[in-house]
Amino acid sequence: MDSEAEHSLQSQPAGETGFGGSAALAMSRHGMIGRSDAFQRLVDRIGKIARTDACVLVEGETGVGKEISARAIHYLSERRSKPFVPLNCGAIPEALVEAELFGHVRGAYTDAKTARSGVIAQARGGTLFLDEVDALPWKGQVALLRFLQDRHYRPVGQSAELVSDARIIAATNRPLSELVEAGTFRSDLMYRLDILRLTIPALRERKSDIPLLAGHFLAVYCARYGQKPKSLHPASRSWLMHYAWPGNVRQLESVIHRNVLLCDGDEVLLDECAAQPCADTARDRTSFQRAKALAIAEFERSYLLQLLEETRGSVSAAARLACKERRTLGKLLKKYGIGQRTGTAGLPG
Ligand SMILES: Nc1ncnc2c1ncn2[C@@H]1O[C@H](COP(=O)(O)OP(=O)(O)OP(=O)(O)O)[C@@H](O)[C@H]1O
Ligand SMILES: [Mg+2]
Numbered sequence: 189m190d191s192e193a194e195h196s197l198q199s200q201p202a203g204e205t206g207f208g209g210s211a212a213l214a215m216s217r218h219g220m221i222g223r224s225d226a227f228q229r230l231v232d233r234i235g236k237i238a239r240t241d242a243c244v245l246v247e248g249e250t251g252v253g254k255e256i257s258a259r260a261i262h263y264l265s266e267r268r269s270k271p272f273v274p275l276n277c278g279a280i281p282e283a284l285v286e287a288e289l290f291g292h293v294r295g296a297y298t299d300a301k302t303a304r305s306g307v308i309a310q311a312r313g314g315t316l317f318l319d320e321v322d323a324l325p326w327k328g329q330v331a332l333l334r335f336l337q338d339r340h341y342r343p344v345g346q347s348a349e350l351v352s353d354a355r356i357i358a359a360t361n362r363p364l365s366e367l368v369e370a371g372t373f374r375s376d377l378m379y380r381l382d383i384l385r386l387t388i389p390a391l392r393e394r395k396s397d398i399p400l401l402a403g404h405f406l407a408v409y410c411a412r413y414g415q416k417p418k419s420l421h422p423a424s425r426s427w428l429m430h431y432a433w434p435g436n437v438r439q440l441e442s443v444i445h446r447n448v449l450l451c452d453g454d455e456v457l458l459d460e461c462a463a464q465p466c467a468d469t470a471r472d473r474t475s476f477q478r479a480k481a482l483a484i485a486e487f488e489r490s491y492l493l494q495l496l497e498e499t500r501g502s503v504s505a506a507a508r509l510a511c512k513e514r515r516t517l518g519k520l521l522k523k524y525g526i527g528q529r530t531g532t533a534g535l536p537g
Contacts, residue, residue, distance in 0.1 A: 220253070220260055221404050224394035230257070230386070237384050238264035243336070245321075245381045246359040248388030251438030254359040255319060257388060262315040267355060270314030275307045278323030285328035287344045289335070296345030308341055311354035321358035321381065322367055326374075333377045356381065391433040391440065398428050401437060405444035406456065413448065421457040431460070432489050434526060489524045492517075496526065 220231070237244055238261045246254045255274065262272045280288050287296070291306035307316055318324070324332065335341045336356065340349045358381045367373035391398065402420065410417050420428070424447075433439055447458050492506075499505035503521065507514040 220256055221400055222394065222397040223400055224396040226389045226394040227397055230388060233386055234260050235264060237261050237386060240384065241355055242383040243381050244357040244384045244386055245364070246357060246386045246388065247363065248361060249390050249434070249436055250361050251436035252388045252390060253437055254361070254388060255317065257386060258315070258317045258357045258359060261357060265315070267314050271311055272315050272317060273307050273311040274317040274319055276319045277328065278320040280325065280328065282325035282327050285325050286331050289328065289331055290341045290343050292344035293346045306343065308335060308352045308354055309350065312352045314354060316354040316356050318356060318358040320360065322360040322362050322364060322373060329374045329377050333374060333380060336380045391436045395429060398440065399425070401440055402428050402444055405441050406448065409445050409448040415448065418448070418451065418454055418456050421455045423461045424456055424458040427458055427461045432493060432524065432526070434493070488520060492521060492524060492526055
């Protein structure tokens with residue numbers, strides 16, 4: 189197999205049901221799985237972006253696949269034999285941000301006993317993945333912008349300038365334009381980063397990927413724990429298709445992982461089915477009462493998600509907008525497993 193083919197992203201033909209073990213067959217070398225139209229468009233765009241060298245801004249909710257997509261761009265590109273260097277911008281203290289990006293010479297700080305290279309040097313010839321770029325301290329934003337202007341940088345404590353051709357891929361789960369408006373992100377840096385944009389749709393917007401991903405994670409975790417292959421109970425399948433997945437693919441993976449550990453039989457009945465029932469079997473649908481209850485539940489869940497998005501996760505503001513008491517709204521959020529701090533849910537149950 190040539191390296192292009194080895195790294196190519198695969199997707200399952202639309203006709204397959206996907207909940208079976210065939211999911212593993214749809215896995216590519218770097219593990220991106222899907223078959224929805226939205227996934228196909230994502231894969232096409234990743235392929236196009238990989239043929240270029242420009243900065244990329246990857247946008248999407250938490251756990252949606254921003255890092256795995258950035259890795260796919262790198263490994264599909266000419267840079268694949270050079271390093272892919274991830275940096276979590278949210279984890280760098282402001283005082284160390286320049287040293288982290290550009291490195292430092294020996295003695296640059298009291299405890300800098302040896303020289304250390306920064307991520308920009310480490311990613312030379314390859315790709316620097318700036319995760320959570322929205323959380324990059326202001327000082328880091330200034331330094332990064334300066335580097336992006338002419339690709340020159342200076343390690344802390346060194347007078348000579350160096351050059352790096354590292355490709356920059358930045359990821360954010362909050363639209364940078366909102367942060368620019370709020371005055372916490374530099375607009376000039378946003379424009380530098382946002383040359384090619386890759387927006388990864390939430391899992392609930394590409395539901396036909398759920399069976400494939402669930403089947404894949406099921407196979408992976410059964411194999412990891414030396415268990416014989418298992419299948420999903422019909423109620424589990426229904427639950428998986430109806431849950432809102434605020435934590436996206438990462439949350440789906442955790443749900444399957446946990447249930448593989450807990451389930452003794454050959455058929456996995458998710459714990460979540462009991463904690464948050466949302467079955468829509470034919471039997472359930474035929475009852476008017478049940479169909480009405482399901483429609484209300486679907487409405488309430490999407491209403492709440494949209495409300496919290498509008499208020500950026502503030503439950504008090506959401507309660508005011510919805511003309512509901514905060515406590516009542518809190519109960520509803522809990523019912524649907526929607527987290528109250530960020531507007532995203534924790535795991536149900
Ligand atoms: N299409 C996919 N196929 C298979 N696995 C996937 C896919 N998308 C995401 N994953 C898996 O889901 C998990 C989360 O993905 P990733 O870390 O790329 O998300 P993220 O958007 O960077 O999350 P965060 O916002 O929390 O940083 C990883 O374990 C990843 O391998
Ligand atoms: Mg990430």
